[in-house]
Amino acid sequence: MPRPRSLTPAQLAAAALAVIDRDGLAGLSMRAVAQQVGMSTMALYRYVDDRGELEQLVIELVLGAVDTTPPAADRPWQERIETMVDRVRDIVGAHPWIVPLIVAHRHRSVSVLRWSETVAGILAEAGLDGRKRVIALRGLLAYIIGAIQLEHLGPLAGQGTGVIADLPPAEFPHMAETARHARAVDADEEFHGGLANLLRGMGV
Amino acid sequence: MPRPRSLTPAQLAAAALAVIDRDGLAGLSMRAVAQQVGMSTMALYRYVDDRGELEQLVIELVLGAVDTTPPAADRPWQERIETMVDRVRDIVGAHPWIVPLIVAHRHRSVSVLRWSETVAGILAEAGLDGRKRVIALRGLLAYIIGAIQLEHLGPLAGQGTGVIADLPPAEFPHMAETARHARAVDADEEFHGGLANLLRGMGV
């Protein structure tokens, strides 16, 4: 056939990711990506049907890099799940802007499916079956999605707790005190602490 | 002073919410809201600085309706927190399209702050102090945000699990089986089951 494509889908996704990493999600546009790959805007439509499909390519590029091989089976199952969760968090942490894309497209991502498959296997080995496993898996997904958003889409680091600490303590006594303690809890401890709570409750 | 305003901020927010409830979040535009209130597009800018501030008004209108009075103190603390969580989930469930707005603006919402104040109080009475309380509160927020998104922004109801159930079982054995069970778990059970797991783990 005539005229081979000059771009692979992966190259296209990488270009879009480069735009996002540089200019944020708001900077992602068909025009910007076209410029990044050195083509006209409309040329992109030879590769994807619409912008949504381009976004899909991006998250598949990112999440496809998550290692989904089961962790060493001689560790406790809670620790193995923590490993799986950390693998996702590490990768996403390297491209925080894509979090909303993951939320929007996760249910069509085969990478998410592969990750879930491994985690479901660990849960099965932990002795969770039927509805308990369903609830545990979805609960994990909910926590991860929510926590990652709180972490990356919140106000800049300590700013949020700073605002809270300045509240009239008369009206928000508990929040004022909580905010004071919050300054001593870093993102890692917060994330893993919440995850540990969830895992502890799942294990009954 | 001359010429009183013909709209209250609450009326403006209600108009925007009406647009969202009717046409979805994608239907929300300054033009659409202006038409809804019977004004020109630019007239809205006498009430808000930009679209983001309008969105802020909307979520404050919705979340302001959440009852934040502490639940009866003679119930176990887990049950009281469940009550607080359900109050939010019920209100949001009545306007599912606004979920992304909540995610985007939550950290500036005084309604969220008031809700958190009540929950922090319950956690304190439960005996959680310092970093434990910080982690518990943030973990709850993460779970709620994530779970509500999974519930309302996912593929239509059973469709997602349907797709999964059709996978090659050789490659996704655990997911195929999990999906079969998932069809028997409704949204309420899933949400409360995950929440119960988290609460159980927090209580140590």
Add this chain to the structure above:
DNA sequence: TTCGTAGGTGTACGGCATACGCCTACGATC
């Protein structure tokens, strides 16, 4: 060498948020 196909391009359209300048309705003042 020819030819059909698919890759790449340019233009144009409708919709978006919003900056800017104008007109005017109105409460306060005399």
Add this chain to the structure above:
DNA sequence: GATCGTAGGCGTATGCCGTACACCTACGAA
């Protein structure tokens, strides 16, 4: 009651956005 300054409301224009459509052309097969 007449006047006037102010702030509410509006029309227009700008520069983004995604993308439909028609076109040109590079290229592998014949």
